[in-house]
Amino acid sequence: MRFLFAVLMVFCLFFSCSDKKQQQIDVSKVKVDFSVKRYDVDFYNATTESLLKVKQKYPYLFPDAFTDSLAFAKINDKEEQKLFAETQKIYADFNDEEKQFSSLFKHVKYYNPKFKVPNVVTLLSNIDYENRVIYADSLMLVSLDVYLGKQHQFYADYPKYIKENNTKKHIIVDVASAIIEQQVQPSNKRRFIDKMIYEGKKMYLLDSYLPEVSDQEIMGYSEDKFNWAIANEEQVWMYFIDKKLLFSTDTKLNQRFLDNAPFSKFYTDQDNLSPGKIGVWLGWQIVNSYMQHNDVSLQELLKMDEDVIFTKSKYKPKR
Structure with a gap:
């Protein structure tokens, strides 16, 4: 069983890296002037x-x-x-x-x-x-x-x-995040799923701006926390569905699943194994799925309504 888990982790990480390579673009002719x-x-x-x-x-x-x-x-x-x-x-x-x-x-x-x-x-x-x-x-x-x-x-x-x-190595992530905070307009949506996708937009932008930086570094997770996020994506998604959290407007969900924290709060005795802001990670996966299934530019994505993204994302959590 442990061997199977290890194989699955390598499989997931391999395809995570492959997705990132697909996003790389040639910026050699783009001119920038700064000191x-x-x-x-x-x-x-x-x-x-x-x-x-x-x-x-x-x-x-x-x-x-x-x-x-x-x-x-x-x-x-x-x-x-x-x-x-x-x-x-x-x-x-x-x-x-x-x-x-x-x-x-x-x-x-x-x-x-x-x-x-x-x-x-x-x-x-x-x-x-x-x-x-x-x-x-x-x-x-x-x-x-x-x-x-x-x-x-x-x-x-x-x-x-x-x-x-x-x-x-995290300097460049924080610099990119500071730029993105000014590029992504704040959302006035109150539903948890909308907040997840709003954060997912920012993560997708980070990934596009920093194609050489790993998903783990972009999320700011330790290796064990990152592996947990990959391995438990489906279980977390089902938890959100079973607990009817996706369309909830309870602001306490921000602290539990969106804010930077040592772990996410499912109220179980194994919460400490999870990474913080797991809702941000899932929001990113939803936006990734949306961009894979729709011909949309990055600038169009930023203006897209969160509900439209969710509906057209065809998101299915990785097993």
């Missing part, structure tokens, strides 16, 4: 002579209340310098990340030619994991101290499901 500025390096290396140049280079990071004395208190703080030193161990060379940004921006622009490519600014935020990336019009602010690796000592007291995404 990557290292505010973290410029700021923490600043001296009394060079601080003025740093302020002139990054005026948006120096509000009037942030005086020179406060700036130097921050620069000379031992804990701040320790955080900067740990970040530099990993991100002194930022070339790989810059290439990832370029690929992402090209994919976004391919699907949305009107997309204005932002300039990227790296900084430290004292590990503010709730604001890992801030996207504001022409700027993309990235807090590098949130991405030191899930085993890093600075994250010792953080929940495991949070630490799982405090990694170098």
Whole structure:
């Protein structure tokens, strides 16, 4: 039985990878122009002579209340310098990340030619994991101290499901997610199935923008949680049907199945084996099924009513 399960898992993962390869497109001719500025390096290396140049280079990071004395208190703080030193161990060379940004921006622009490519600014935020990336019009602010690796000592007291995404390879996922949050219009639908599909739209967009990134990384799951999601897709779907949750407007379902969490809440003694936001995963599968069965562009998908997507998706959970 265990052998059969292992074979099924390999089978599922193989076809998951195959689906992703089918989505890859040629963006080599798409032109993007952007800069990557290292505010973290410029700021923490600043001296009394060079601080003025740093302020002139990054005026948006120096509000009037942030005086020179406060700036130097921050620069000379031992804990701040320790955080900067740990970040530099990993991100002194930022070339790989810059290439990832370029690929992402090209994919976004391919699907949305009107997309204005932002300039990227790296900084430290004292590990503010709730604001890992801030996207504001022409700027993309990235807090590098949130991405030191899930085993890093600075994250010792953080929940495991949070630490799982405090990694170098998750930067590009968070940057893409910040862009998508501004591209997908909020839904006013209240039914659980509509909310699932709304989240599924965003995941489909992530997958399209990041064809080289695995489904597991896009979802932000650990390997065991991702395997659980694949292996239990049909059981979860049947649970939603049996409990009459799909068309429910109970807002508590958001917390149970859509919000980022250590696990989803089925109210069983094995809930801790499941990943959080399992409703997002199923919503993505429904949107995948819809796109496979309908000739629709990505931009048309974003405008499509969730009820239409569900009806025409012909979704059948994988067994």
